[in-house]
Amino acid sequence: MIQIERLNKSFGSADNIHHVLHDIDLTINDGDVFGIIGSSGAGKSTLVRCINLLERPTSGKIIIDGKDVTNYKGKDLLDLRESIGMIFQNFSLFQQRSVLKNVTFPLEVNGKKMSKSERLERAHELLKLVELDDKIKQYPSQLSGGQQQRVAIARALVSKPKIMLCDEATSALDTKTTASILDLLGSINRELGVTMVMITHSLAVAQRVCNRIAVIDDGRIVEEGTTAQVFGNPQSPITKELLRNDNLTTMSQTGDESDNSSLPEQA
Template sequence: MIEIKHLCKDFTLADGSKFRALDDVNLDIGDGEIFGIIGLSGAGKSTLVRCMNLLERPTSGQVLLDGKDLTAMRPKELRQARKGMSMIFQGFNLLMQRTALENICFPLELGGLRGEAAWRKKRAKELLEIVGLPDKADAYPSQLSGGQKQRVAIARALASDPKVLLCDEATSALDPTTTQSILALLKQLNRDLGVTVVVITHEMRVVQQICGRVAILDGGVIQESGDVADIFSNPRTEAGRRLVMPEGKKIHSLPANRQVRLTFNGLSAGEPVISTLAVEQGIKVNIITADTHSIGDETFGEMVLGLPEDETDAARALIYLRDVPGVTVEEVTDYVQ
């Protein structure tokens, strides 16, 4: 659906020097999937999503929508192509002087989409129904809550029957409950309308909740990408670990010699592995951090242990842990920073 090839974006700073915001980004986002792009602030996420619909023109590289290269299009063709790729924003970006209904009519007024005023109104009402705000047609954005505004923005984005919905930190300005409901709506739209959703976020939970695949962006580079379950249960890069275990920094001061990170898959998450280690083997380990998350329907657990100072005990603990089915063991040294 969206293919990004060797995309680079440079910004010229005030002093004339260049800053590379995106460096050789390659992505292939499939039809009908919910794809997450996660990174900390400054990682280049927003620049990347703006390059996808060419709100920012890439310095080099290609953006292909359905096999057609957006970077090679004339302005008119590009405007047409953008109608197949809608976007929602952190700040909602609704027209403040228009009602909810009129906001949704806006993309329908832009031409290329036929229809009389009455037809537009009817279509806008259907969309308001879909996003669950049938009674807010005549409300102005200033009369709506954040979650309602985002719903109107989603309805507006859907008006042009897009194939892709780009979400730039769409839930970052919302409270947790509202975030949940907006994510549920996005998931529902993906399922019912088959729209491909690209989610840009700095929140791991958002990705966990709705994305099938994810790419981790750090310093303008895609550090790793793959299935959400794989990446989150076993991040291979520094950037990945920092996102999955954001508390990593605090571990630094703890006095353990060697540390291992255990990942429990859905099967083993309920097993009392550490108690067994202590009771049956008589080996005491420090639990440094522990967490569980749900990815899709499965529960994943994650734990960082400090091994005993005694080398023999540490080795025995490792042997034991590696034998437990459904547990991935990995020694960690580099992520403690």
């Protein structure tokens, strides 16, 4: 369980201060696929980076499984980060490492001793899970966007995290690939029991996989509830506006953009 209590984050110095997050209170339960929705600049990226302390909160607490991790440093901090997987909008794969070596990265850097063959075996398992075990020797630049995000998902899961943070994980992908990545994340959530925190500006994405949603605007949570509640009976004007602007039918359309991101089964 992730509890965020009265979290504030500001950047800059005293004379030029920029408040990004205001008094955020959120509880994310084990097994949730929790969507954090908002337009760009709303603070959602900063919020999710506070969970694994890539950003240090200015005030407030981050409590994970009952432990206050807000001030973790040194080895505690590295262990915490290792226990939280993360995927990114632009995949952030290491370009000079093969697919297999990208996936072993988290195992190489963590403190626990694992032999090289164990690492490779574990990475192989994960690549099988994302259906890319035939690409292990290739390099990221040889893969399509959808395939790269699958590698990133394998990398995020390799050290058996209980939590996975997804930062606009499908924003760089076409609709068809987005749908298949979301389905993969959904099945990882169900089958491996990984709690997902998913940031997105797209309501369609949130609607497809999230069970609970928080809407963030200008650094404040303006609405929170189950997906059905938020979409069925939106309360805040911001949510209503987001719903009006977002074409919820996009996810059911088949991607007609030039498809350089076709998945292996479609290739």
